[in-house]
Amino acid sequence: MIIVLNLWLASSANTKGKWQIQGRFEYVKHFEQVDILLPNTWVVVRIDGRGFTKLCAKYNFEKPNDRRALDLMNAAAKAVVTELPDITIAYGVSDEYSFVFHKTCNLFERRSSKIVSTIVSTFTAYYIFLWPTYFQDQPLSLPLPSFDGRAVCYPSVQNLRDYMSWRQVDCHINNLYNTTFWSLVQLGGMDAKEAENLLKGTLAADKNEILFSKFQINYNNEPEILKKGSVIYRDYELVEPDSHDVAKEADELAEPVPQSKTQHESDRKRRTKARVLVDHLDIIKDDFWQRRPWLLSNKPGKIPKQT
Ligand SMILES: Nc1nc2c(ncn2[C@@H]2O[C@H](COP(=O)(O)OP(=O)(O)OP(=O)(O)O)[C@@H](O)[C@H]2O)c(=O)[nH]1
Numbered sequence: 001m002i003i004v005l006n007l008w009l010a011s012s013a014n015t016k017g018k019w020q021i022q023g024r025f026e027y028v029k030h031f032e033q034v035d036i037l038l039p040n041t042w043v044v045v046r047i048d049g050r051g052f053t054k055l056c057a058k059y060n061f062e063k064p065n066d067r068r069a070l071d072l073m074n075a076a077a078k079a080v081v082t083e084l085p086d087i088t089i090a091y092g093v094s095d096e097y098s099f100v101f102h103k104t105c106n107l108f109e110r111r112s113s114k115i116v117s118t119i120v121s122t123f124t125a126y127y128i129f130l131w132p133t134y135f136q137d138q139p140l141s142l143p144l145p146s147f148d149g150r151a152v153c154y155p156s157v158q159n160l161r162d163y164m165s166w167r168q169v170d171c172h173i174n175n176l177y178n179t180t181f182w183s184l185v186q187l188g189g190m191d192a193k194e195a196e197n198l199l200k201g202t203l204a205a206d207k208n209e210i211l212f213s214k215f216q217i218n219y220n221n222e223p224e225i226l227k228k229g230s231v232i233y234r235d236y237e238l239v240e241p242d243s244h245d246v247a248k249e250a251d252e253l254a255e256p257v258p259q260s261k262t263q264h265e266s267d268r269k270r271r272t273k274a275r276v277l278v279d280h281l282d283i284i285k286d287d288f289w290q291r292r293p294w295l296l297s298n299k300p301g302k303i304p305k306q307t
C-alpha cells in the first residue's frame, strides 16, 4: 500500500508538480480545532502526577511526606519556570504544580494544547532527568512517572488569587490530616481503620490537640514546606509593602497597554535574567503579593530594574 502510494506520488510529482499534490491533501488542516485561551485572562496550567499513589508505594516514599519527592517536584518546576520566562508564578503541593501565565502573555498565540503540552513534557522530562539526584539508591523502572495537565482561564486578579488560595488551603487541610493520621498509625500503634474512625468529624483544633497531647507534636513547628507547599517566582528586589491594595490597583482599574516590540523584548530579557526562587510562604494573605507587586501588575513592563 505504501509502495503504491509512493509510486503514485512520484509519478504525480513529475506530471503535476509537488504543489498540486500538497494542495490535494491540505484540506485536512481544517479538521484542527481552534483552542485559543480567552484573551486578557490569567492562564493557570495545573499538572498532576498520574497514578502517584501506586508510584509512591513502589518507591517506598516516606509517609505522609517524602522530602526527596517534594524537592524533586520543586527542582523540575523551577527548571520549567526558568525555561519559560512567560510564567509569572508557580505553586506546588504533593504531586501537582500550577503554573501561572500573565494575562497579556501571547506564548504560542495562546493555543491551549501547545502551552499545556509544552509544560507537561518539559516538567516530565526534568522530573525523570533529575530523579537520580534525589533518589540515588532507587533507579527508575517502567512504568515511568508521567503527568497530566489542563489550562484554566481566570478573568480577574481576585479569581487568580482565590485559585492559589484554594490550592494552599488544600495543602494545609491534607497535611494536617495526614500528619495526624500517620502519627496515630506510626507512633500510636493504631491500624488504618482505627485512625480513620478517630479522625472522623474532627476539626483542625481537634487534630492539633491530638498531635500535642498524644505525641507532643506542635503542628506549628512542622516544616514550612509541608504546611504551606512551595511557591516559585522571579525575584527582582524586595520592596516595602504599599499602603494600598496592589492586587486591586494592578488589575481592576485599567486595561493593559499594548507593549511595543522592543519593550516586550527587553522585559523578556529581564525576566530571563532574574533569579528564580523556591519558597514556602503564605500566599493567601495580601502581604506576599504586596511585597512583590510585579507578580500581579496589570502592566507586564512594570518589572523593577535589577539592582
Ligand atoms: N507516601 C507519600 N505519598 C505521597 C507523597 N506525595 C504525594 N503522595 C501520594 O500521591 C497521591 C496524589 O494524589 P492524587 O493525585 O489525587 O492521586 P493519584 O494516585 O496520583 O491519581 P491520579 O492523579 O488521578 O492519576 C496521594 O495518594 C498521595 O498520598 C509523599 O511525599 N509521600
Ligand SMILES: [Mg+2]
Residues within 6 Å of the ligand: 048, 049, 050, 051, 052, 053, 095
Ligand atoms: Mg495524581
Ligand SMILES: [Mg+2]
Residues within 6 Å of the ligand: 048, 049, 094, 095, 096
Ligand atoms: Mg494530586
